[in-house]
Structures are given as C-alpha cells and as structure tokens.
Amino acid sequence: MPMVDWTLDDEDTVLIAVEETDAAPGRPRKRKRLLFLRNGKAITGLVILGFFVVLAIIGPWIAPYDPSASSPDLLQPPSWEHWLGTDHLGRDILSQIIVGTRNVLVVSFVAAFAATLIGAVVGITAGYLGGAGDETLSALSNVFLVIPQLPLIIIVAGQLPTTGGLIVALVIGITGWAWGARVLRAQTLSLRRRDFVEAARASGERTWRLVFVEILPNLTAILAAGFIGTVTFAVLSLITLSFIGILPVSEWNWGTILFWAQNNLALQRGAWWWFVPAGLCIALLGMALTFINFGIDEFVNPRLRSTGANAKALRRRGIRPRVGFTPVVREAPARKKEDRP
Template sequence: MTNLSPRTEQTVPDATMALATAAAERHQRPRSAWRMMLPTMTPWLALGLILIGVIALFGAIAPFFVSDPSVIRDIGLQPPSAEHILGTTQTGQDVFSQLAYATRGSLQIGLIVGVLATVLSAFFGILGAYIGGFADEAFSLFSNVFLVIPGLPLVIVISGFVPQEQRGLWTIAVVLAITGWAASSRVLRAQTLSIRNRDYVAASRVSGERAPRVIAVEILPNLLPVLASQFVFAVISAILAEAGLSFLGLGASNSSTLGTMLFYAQNGFALPLGAWWWFVPPGLIIALFGMGLSLVNFSIDEIINPKLKNVRLHRRRARVAARLEKAATARATRRAQAEGSRS
C-alpha cells in the first residue's frame, strides 16, 4: 500500500475545511429582519414543538370527546381497560377524562400567568428604563422589593389567605403572575438601557418621535427574543408552581388541573395501592410539557446569545469537514494504489 506524500496530507485538511465552510454557507439564504428573530430549526426545536403541540391539542380537543370526569361509579381502582383507557380512581371516576380536563386547566393557568407576567415585566422594565430619572428609580425599587421576597412562601401565604370558595383558576393565575415578574423586569431593564443609547433610537428621539412610538418601533422589536424566552419560562414556572400549590391543597378549588389530580391521587393512597395509572399520567404530562418548553427556550437562547449558535455551526462544519476529509483520503489512497499497480 502506497503512503500519501506529506504535501498531500497537509493540503487535504485545508481543502476539506474550505469545502465544508462553502457547503455550509451555500445552503444559507439571506434572511429578513423578522426571520432573524426566529430560532433556527433544529431536531431539538422540532421535538419541543411537537411535544407542545400534541399536549396543547390534547388539552384543547380531548374534553369535547370524553365523558364527565366527575361521574362516580362502583368500579373503584380498576386498571386500564378497553372501557377505561387509563383506569378509574378510588371512587370509579374515569382517569382519562380527568386527565383531559386537567391538562386544559393547567394550560390555561400557564398561558394566563405567562401573558400577565410578561406584560408586568415589560411595563416596569422597558418603560421605566426608557423614561429614566425618578420613574426608573421607582420602578427599579418596586421590582427589587418583589425580587427579594421568596416566591414560593409568598404564594403559599397569599393562597392560604384567599377563601377556598374564591380560590378559582384566575385567582391562582393572578397570584402566580404577581410573584413571578420581577426577575424578568430586571433583565428587560438592562437590555433597554443598552438599546436606548444606540444611534437609531437617538435619531428617532431627535426627529420628534413620541415615546410610545419609539418604544414600539425601535426598542420592542429588539427585545422580542428576550420577551419570548421570558414568556416560555413564565409558563413553565406557573405550571410547576400551580402543581405544587394544588398538591399542598392550596390550588384552584373549582377547577381541575394536573396538580389537583396529583393531590387527589395522594389522598386516595394511589401509590401504596399500586394505582400507577392515577398519578403517572398527570406527572408525565407535566414533565413532557416542561421538556418541550425548555427545548424551545434553548433554541430562543441562540438568538439572544449568538455565541451558542456559532458553537453549533462550528460543530456542524467540523462534522462535514471530517466526512469530506475521510472521503478525500479514501480517494487519494485508491488513486495511489491504482498508480502503483500500473507501474
């Protein structure tokens, strides 16, 4: 077997790396400004979107096709069967029907808290930082007060003081939103202070544009990836916090959520009795939905921090270069063997 010359071995990696870079850049088309704000589609992002879509679709549509989850039957703790897909509870209630309504309730709380927390953080963070002066100091002080207060104990105290008959879905959502916006507000304030001093914002202010238009047109589009990431994080935190409150008996009394399912499963001794079909499905829904939101949030982080995207691109180019180098080495080896056999 004929060995490659040192000159050939030296030029192969350089050529393959150049080919890998060209191949990676060849498939990249110019992207519009709005397209640059969207995360690049990756297998992890696709998996996250699929998980979120399937669970959201289940929570939105399944309640219309299942039976009444509150109907009591004389077939308590029956395992999954053809009649009851996920078995029954201790009082004979259908677990699959409860899961459908509970998923909808948890998604509603997550969506409400996500919207409210994002609006509060944007108001106190973006508006205060843009106005500056006394307004910024007052908003910053208000945010710091909520930031230093322990979140979960405050939620437990507020929920404990609310009467049980008034502790509905909206009440729990408002409590969670009030206690979960301060950290996001600090991040938005720092980003707004950085953007406020840029040339295009200063040009808009000098040209006589009003503050609401400058915020909406010049500042807010640059903060959309941060707002999206904070919204996703608020939804995850809200669903987990609501599940914790419901498990402690402080959840919504007139609504069904995944947390209330776990609460009643624990009170019904589902784990000691081996009724896994009662507590595993709601816990699995929470875990999978949180996983999907986390994967989407990781993809949004690439927009906020371009270094993460550059690392992924370098890894892709390195894999392409390794494949091209292997193929080039194999071709050179075959060519050298053919020349040796002819000589």
C-alpha cells in the same frame, strides 16, 4: 448579524470559521428569520406544546367519560373500557387528564402574560427614562424580586373564601414580573444610546414611536424567553398547590390527580396508572417549554446560533462543537518550497 459557516481544510486539517453575511446583494433575509424554526429543540418543544394546546381546546368534547362520575370499576388497571385505568371511586383517569389539561394551560398562560406585560412596562420605562424614574422603578423591582412567591400564593389562597386557578394566575403574574423587568431595563439602557435610536430621535420621532418601533422589536426574544420561563413556573406552582390541597380538589388538573393518588396510597397499593400518566404529562410539558427556551437562547446568542446552525455539518466531519468558545478564523501557514513534496 453575520453568520458563521464552518469548513474544514483537508490539506492542513485546520478548522476555519468563515463569516457569511445575510445582507448580500439580492439575497433575501429569510435565512435569519427562519433560523429559529430550523432549530431541532425549538421544533420539538413547539410540537409537544401544540399537542397539549389542542388537547386543552378540544379536551372536554373528546373525553370518554365525565371525570367526576363514579362507576363500579374501582381501582381498575388500564383496559379497553378505561385506557388509563380508574381511581378508588371508579373515575376514569384518562378523562381527568384530558379535562385537566385546559386548567393547567389557562392558568400558566394567563400568569405568564400578566407577568410579562407588567415586567415590560416597568423595565422598558425605567431603562428609557433614567434618572429619578429609573431609581424608583428599580427599587420597586427589587422589592418584588425578594418576595417569596409560593408562600405568598399559599397565604392569599388560604385567606380567600373561594380560590380558583385564575386567582393563582393573577397572584403569580403580580409577583413574578420583577426578574424580567430587571433584564429588560438593562437591555433598554444599552439600546437607548445606540446610533439608530439617536438618529430616530434627531429626526424628530416621538417617544412612543422610539419605544415601540425602535427599541421594543429588539427585545422580542428576551420577552419570549421570559414568557416561557414564567409559564414553566406557573405550571409547577399550580401543580404544587393542587397537590398539597390548597386549591379546590373539584377543579381537575394534573396536580389534583396526584393529590387523590397520594391521599389514597396509590403507590403502596400498586396503582401506578393513577399517578404515572399525570407525572409524564408534567414532565413532557416541562421538557417542551425547556426546549423552546433553549431554541430562543440559541437564536439570540450569536455563538450558540452559529454552532447550532452548523452542528450537523460538524458532526459529519467527526468534529464535536463546544458551546461557549468564540469561533476564530485561522489560516493555514504557507509552506516553503523546500517543504513541499
């Protein structure tokens, strides 16, 4: 994929987009591979997400108190003993947030993995097979596409005797794969007739090798974007179900903290420390996932990739890049001899 290097012609003040290929002789292709990691949004999102992942792994060992243990310090503001204060039963808010991080991430990642796996199998199979198989799998995707996920999760959770986070994750994964499958099907239909796939087929490559070696690597970015989107939806679904009391309130997560704060009128009592930290954690995690998704989008889209890679150089020249416009190579018109000074 050609890269675009923006330059400014000082003599005629014309913005020129010069194409620069990665396939120059003797030049490694590391620039293209590391372009995603050089993206500021992607780096910011990965750092924030990594912090929450580490907190989920070591959280139960570093929590200062048992999140369910009561104490005489009822509804106390932040202090040296309780950094984020206590609730109406004297339970430590910081410990609840630290311990609840694991439940949030486990449920969201399990749901995203299940939905991405099912969507990849259905979408790639439908796009590669075509014909009756494509029509059948597309009809199945359309059925699941119109199923309202959150009401279905509430119904399933209400019918089961014991409902935990993993049940919610599996329901989200089973019902949330249709949109990704549609996108993967469309991309597979485009890739299966490309020259490199036809050449591999003509050389006698088996079907599984055509799918896993020739087609699937070109769908990696789409799979990653769908995975991140499903993680975001799973986090919001878990928080919503815990907040309205569908899930057991004994399983700590950020939504459970908001459930207890809402039921005990934390806002009316001025106990801001009871709900603000949990809300900030939800917002930070959502922002991290959004930044990662933006980074993937800029990595996949050539227009966004070229603009993002040269954004700093453009700003130094006082030019604000506009996303959505295709760079056009413009050459300064030759001046006539009589026009020259």
